[in-house]
Amino acid sequence: MKIVDLKCAVIGDNPVVRIVTDEGIVGYGQGESFKPFLKPLVLQFRKALVGHDPTDVERMMMRIRRRGGFKPYGAAISMIEHALWDIAGQAAGVPVYKLLGGKVRDEVRVYNGAVRPEMTGTSPEDYARAVKAMKDHPYGFTMVKMGVGFHSPMKRNVPDFFYGELHDPNPLHGFTESGVITERGMAYMIECVAAMKEVLGQDVGLALDCGPGMTPNDALKFARAVEPYNLLWLEDTISGDYTPWVNSDVYRDLTHNTTTPIHTGEQIYLRQNFKGLIEGHAVNVVGPDPCDVGGIAEIKWIAEYADLHGIMMAPHGTGNGLLGLAALVQVCATMPLNYIGFEIPTGKPDWWFDIVDGLPENFVQNGMIKVWDTPGLGVTLNPEKTQPYLKNEDKDFFV
Numbered sequence: 001m002k003i004v005d006l007k008c009a010v011i012g013d014n015p016v017v018r019i020v021t022d023e024g025i026v027g028y029g030q031g032e033s034f035k036p037f038l039k040p041l042v043l044q045f046r047k048a049l050v051g052h053d054p055t056d057v058e059r060m061m062m063r064i065r066r067r068g069g070f071k072p073y074g075a076a077i078s079m080i081e082h083a084l085w086d087i088a089g090q091a092a093g094v095p096v097y098k099l100l101g102g103k104v105r106d107e108v109r110v111y112n113g114a115v116r117p118e119m120t121g122t123s124p125e126d127y128a129r130a131v132k133a134m135k136d137h138p139y140g141f142t143m144v145k146m147g148v149g150f151h152s153p154m155k156r157n158v159p160d161f162f163y164g165e166l167h168d169p170n171p172l173h174g175f176t177e178s179g180v181i182t183e184r185g186m187a188y189m190i191e192c193v194a195a196m197k198e199v200l201g202q203d204v205g206l207a208l209d210c211g212p213g214m215t216p217n218d219a220l221k222f223a224r225a226v227e228p229y230n231l232l233w234l235e236d237t238i239s240g241d242y243t244p245w246v247n248s249d250v251y252r253d254l255t256h257n258t259t260t261p262i263h264t265g266e267q268i269y270l271r272q273n274f275k276g277l278i279e280g281h282a283v284n285v286v287g288p289d290p291c292d293v294g295g296i297a298e299i300k301w302i303a304e305y306a307d308l309h310g311i312m313m314a315p316h317g318t319g320n321g322l323l324g325l326a327a328l329v330q331v332c333a334t335m336p337l338n339y340i341g342f343e344i345p346t347g348k349p350d351w352w353f354d355i356v357d358g359l360p361e362n363f364v365q366n367g368m369i370k371v372w373d374t375p376g377l378g379v380t381l382n383p384e385k386t387q388p389y390l391k392n393e394d395k396d397f398f399v
Contacts, residue, residue, distance in 0.1 A: 001025070001091060003049050006080070008042040009394035011386065012349060014321045015039050015075075018381075018397060019083040021054060025090050028381060029082030029327070031075040031291055032319035033348060034173040041076040049080070055088040057081065057297065065270070070244040071292045074269035081295025082327045082377065089376035096330040096377055100300055105339075107368040108332040111143035111207065111232075113318035113343035122154040124195035131196045135204050142367035143205040143232060143341055146196060148189050149222075150177050150213035151236065161185035174242040178213035186218070190225050197229045207232040207263070207314075212240035216250050223258035232340075233263035233285050233314070243267050248276030251283050263287055266316035270294050271301050278302075278309050285340065289316035291324050296331040307336040320345040322356045326377040333371040341367075355386040 005020040013033040020026050031038055048063045061081055068077035089096040097103055117133045119126055127146060134144045148154065155161050155177050164179020181189075193208070200206055208231060214222070219237035226234075237254065239247045246268060255262040263285035268274060269292065277283050286306055290299045303313045313335055317328050328342045344364070347353045358379035363369055372378045383398040390397055 001053055001055060003052055003054050006043070006046040006049055007397055008039045009390060009397040010036045010039055011389055011394075012352065015042060015079065016323065016381070017042055017079045017083050019049070019054060019080070019087060021087060023091075025087050026380075027054065027083035027086035027090070027376065028323050029079035029086070030321045030323035031079045032072075032324075033321060034319050035072050035075050038072065038076050038079075041073065042079060045076070045080060054084050055091050057084045057088055060084055061295070061297075065294060068269055068294060070269045070273075071242055071267035071289075074292045074294055078291045078293065078295045078298075081297065082290070082323070085296060085327075085330075086376040093375050095371075095373050095375060096296070096327075097333045097371065100297065100331060100334040103333045103371060104335060104337070105333055105371070107370050108329055108339075109142065109341035109368055110139075110344040110364060111145055111205075111314070111341045111367075112137070112139070112141045113145055113316075114346045114348070115139060115344060122152055122157045122192070124192045127192045128195040128199050131204075131206070132199050135200060139344075139364040140366040141204060143207065144200070145207040145209055145235070145343065147209040148192060149181070150175055150211045151209040151241075154188065154192075158185060158188050161188070175211065175213060175240075178211075178215075180215055181218045181222075186222060186225070189222060193226050193229055193231075205232045207235060209235045210237045212236050212238060212243050214238055216254060219254050220257055223254065223260040223262065227259050231260055233261040235263040235287065236266070237262070237264075239267075240264060241267055246273055246276055248280050248282040251277065252280050255281070255283050261285055261312075263314060266292065268293060271298060271305065274302050274305070278306050278311050281309065281311070283311065285312040285314050287314045287316045287343075289320070290327050290331060291317065291320045296327050300331055300334060303335040303338065307338040310338075312338045312340050314340040315342040317343045317345045322347045322352050322359060323377065323379060323381075326359070326379040329369055329371055330377060351389065355382050355389065356380070357382045
């Protein structure tokens with residue numbers, strides 16, 4: 001089998017790669033909706049892959065892996081890797097999880113990242129209403145995550161929230177403010193946590209996305225203050241979204257001085273860049289994103305290595321779309337017992353659910369997804385239904 005074409009289209013806001021073989025098997029990979037600009041980067045790898053066997057996934061990755069980087073640029077490599085595994089699974093007639101070593105679990109737990117109501121404010125009451133809606137969602141979530149501090153509008157909405165400069169709104173996705181949080185700001189965040197826990201109680205676990213942008217001292221102060229609330233984790237306090245470095249030594253000081261679990265890793269590309277976090281026990285939980293870290297085999301390797309060191313896994317995935325969701329289901333089914341749950345993406349806009357074939361009905365129940373057994377990733381784009389949503393320059397995507 002040989003690759004005869006590689007195409008990329010931006011469907012909605014999600015970049016989608018389509019790899020075509022000479023045997024008629026087609027594989028898909030999807031990137032985050034925050035990265036529509038990746039199309040030219042994806043297409044530059046066409047000449048490195050056409051003419052080669054897509055089922056030799058690792059050999060194909062060795063041809064392109066060094067051309068990626070920390071979020072957002074690892075996404076182009078990751079999308080291609082997903083499509084290669086999709087083809088390999090279809091060619092073998094088995095779901096991708098079989099090629100990754102087989103299932104450890106028949107169902108994978110998810111936590112709520114993307115299926116959330118729009119917040120109109122950042123008061124404790126607003127946070128309480130938001131988690132109440134997530135708690136009552138038909139998916140039956142057992143874990144939810146909320147953004148606070150620099151990973152939320154409260155840095156603008158709360159007067160004198162921090163000693164720092166508010167930047168003009170950035171057209172690029174990401175969070176750029178940072179600084180020392182005032183006593184007022186710290187008390188406000190803690191009040192919001194208390195309001196959310198009052199609603200969720202012991203029924204639904206609460207994780208917080210906090211930055212990046214917190215100083216190490218403020219991160220420790222906040223982590224200690226919320227210890228009585230038994231949070232699942234504090235994510236990306238110091239570094240995080242679109243931060244092209246790791247800071248494992250700084251995280252280690254934080255992690256070893258609080259009982260609140262500390263989590264990071266969504267922006268990191270490749271296993272090598274998790275070494276400091278894992279070997280140094282610098283965090284309690286790592287959260288690579290298979291659409292950014294280099295693919296599903298890469299995140300599987302990281303999960304295995306983290307397990308050897310007693311580090312838990314809670315993969316990121318909020319913007320990965322429905323094809324990205326399928327990739328998460330496949331790889332998370334194979335992870336060792338350090339797996340907690342992955343951040344569930346969704347289809348935005350809703351018409352994504354109409355153009356993707358293979359997704360089971362009512363696929364999330366009681367916060368769990370039953371792992372499906374369809375060959376490859378198990379889902380695919382419906383060309384006829386997708387065509388109306390293609391931009392003019394992408395009308396030949398299925399040709």
